[in-house]
Amino acid sequence: MDETFADLIESEDVLLFANAAISATGQREFRDGRHAQRLSLDFLHRYIHGNYPDLYAATLALDINDHNAALIIRTVLREQGGDGELIAWRLARMSPPRAYRLFRDLRGDGTNNRRTRAIIRDWLAARPDLAFDAVKYRTALKAAMRHAHFRPPGELGDFLFAPARRTRFETPILEKWRRAHYETQALYDLPYTVAEGFAARRGIAREVFLDRIAHRMTRLERLRLAGRAARDGVDTAADLAAMPLVRLASYVLALPVSTRIERRAELTGALRASAARTAGPRRGTWGRLTAVLDDSFSSYGSPVKRRRPLAVALACHYLLEALAGEYRARWLSGRADPILARPAGPTPLGLRIIDALDDHPDRLVIVSDGWDNAPPGLAAEVLRVWRRRLDPAGEVAITHLNPVYDAERFEVRRLSPAVPTVGIRDAEDLPALVELAAFALGRTGSAELRAYLADRAAAVRR
Known part of the structure; x- marks a missing residue:
């Protein structure tokens, strides 16, 4: 069947939105300030959602960035629409801090329908180590569980909501967190970002802390701190080849030219x-x-x-x-x-x-x-x-x-x-x-684009 002019306009609108959702993050750019970026992006989200709600939700199957994926999920859940399976798949691809921030925004919006609670509970249930999250993202996890009307049984629930109830935890990371309050050695078995707070309160020298916590750092943390640690005389060399490509390129470009020349072969x-x-x-x-x-x-x-x-x-x-x-x-x-x-x-x-x-x-x-x-x-x-x-x-x-x-x-x-x-x-x-x-x-209309989005969404479910 031939495409109408309206179909072509629909295709153009959705592609325009997809391009924005891939590249824009609402931050300041070279020629546009933060306010202009956010205002423009907010208008696009409202326009596409208002005119093409099904295609708006379907763009989650594309390679859009986390900022816009979170905005789409937030809007779709507020309206109680969209594909729950597709939302769950996109949530699983987000970094934990981004997902917890989305749950916080949903709570601030007052979005607490049955689908939202189920999606949050399913995401939490799929986390590989919820005890690790309880230590690293304690406040955010508590807020998400309250919003989803979910309290885990046993000592994890006590750790989050009644930590004084127990004098000892069987889960190793929870016990290490408890001991870190009064035992310096225990803090070096915690995640880097958690241990950093304990070290600052105890007045531990930065070079000593970095040297002893290096084994607990993620690759990204080691890469982020490589320059500062080198100045402190500490070796926290990251496995550069394992880094995401753009992040690695950003790291290389941030190095002084003399360092890039010296490390040319490695980089x-x-x-x-x-x-x-x-x-x-x-x-x-x-x-x-x-x-x-x-x-x-x-x-x-x-x-x-x-x-x-x-x-x-x-x-x-x-x-x-x-x-x-x-x-x-x-x-x-x-x-x-x-x-x-x-x-x-x-x-x-x-x-x-x-x-x-x-x-x-x-x-x-x-x-x-x-x-x-x-x-x-x-x-x-x-x-x-x-x-x-x-x-x-x-x-x-x-x-x-x-x-x-x-x-x-x-x-x-x-x-x-x-x-x-x-x-x-x-x-x-x-x-x-x-x-x-x-x-x-x-030159193509909505039928081809809808078929492409459907194929991407079907690939998600396989």
Whole structure:
């Protein structure tokens, strides 16, 4: 059946929202303040939920970020709609702090219907170690249990709601928490963030504490503290290759240039290993591939998202290198060494796209915030001429990935109507986003998009 104009508008609206939900986090960006970002994102959520409530909930099956997933779940549960199985699946993918924050917001909204209580209880029941949560997220866990009308039996319930009732706990981590109040050695068997509070109250020297708590740190905690610990003379080296790709790229870019040069082999090896793990069975299957990567001044991001756009570009560089059979990177600055990337200079996207097309690739991927200014508008003209005159059959697949949400436009900024643009936050989502880009040219309607979302949701249940 032919799509109507209304169907095409629906598809465009939902794709616009999906791009925002992938890239926007309501934080300050290079060109937009926090208030503008939050106002714009709030409008989009209200608009899509009001006009397409079923598709609004179905976007949980896409690779949207946790901030927007939490907003969708909060809205859907408040309205007592949506797919409970899909909500539970998306909740399971959230970090525990984010999930507990969502439960706190639901409590603040007064959302306490039967479905909400059941979803919270099921999430808590699925936690691998609720006693660990009781120690690390004690206040948040208590609030979630009260909201769900759930109190665990036995000593876990006593620990949370009546700790004075017991003089000893059989569960090791609960007993260690109790002993840490009066025994210094016990605090080193607690999670790092919990032990840190005990150490501060006891006045334990920072270098002593870091040295003795290192075995309890998660990989991310070790990575976050690596610089500070090194200054204190403590070795807390993390397994860098096991880190998520964008987080690892952010770590590399935060290092001084001299340190990056000194550790070039280690950092490059870690980035390539992380990229190879992310590529998985797709490794080497994308043929000849050229990437245009934005390292202009605007890739600095903002003080709260420092170097985030550049980190996404660097992570994409190594992932695309792993996916390609034959690969070439075109950084806007002309830089040849990605390890030394830094945000500086104008954004000559048009010139670099011309260079990239001269490589005769099978696929061209552009990672940029889309602000083409050297000269302005050249990228759009190059892509228009290429698509209409030089490659009307679309033999070269071109995709623009944009890590920055434009609050004024209510979308990620596009380079050209002839080329699909999708938002990106984590490099791990890149293969799925390139697939989603096929819907972003405005030539397909709601039937195809609904089928795609249904397939993604069905995959969740398998």
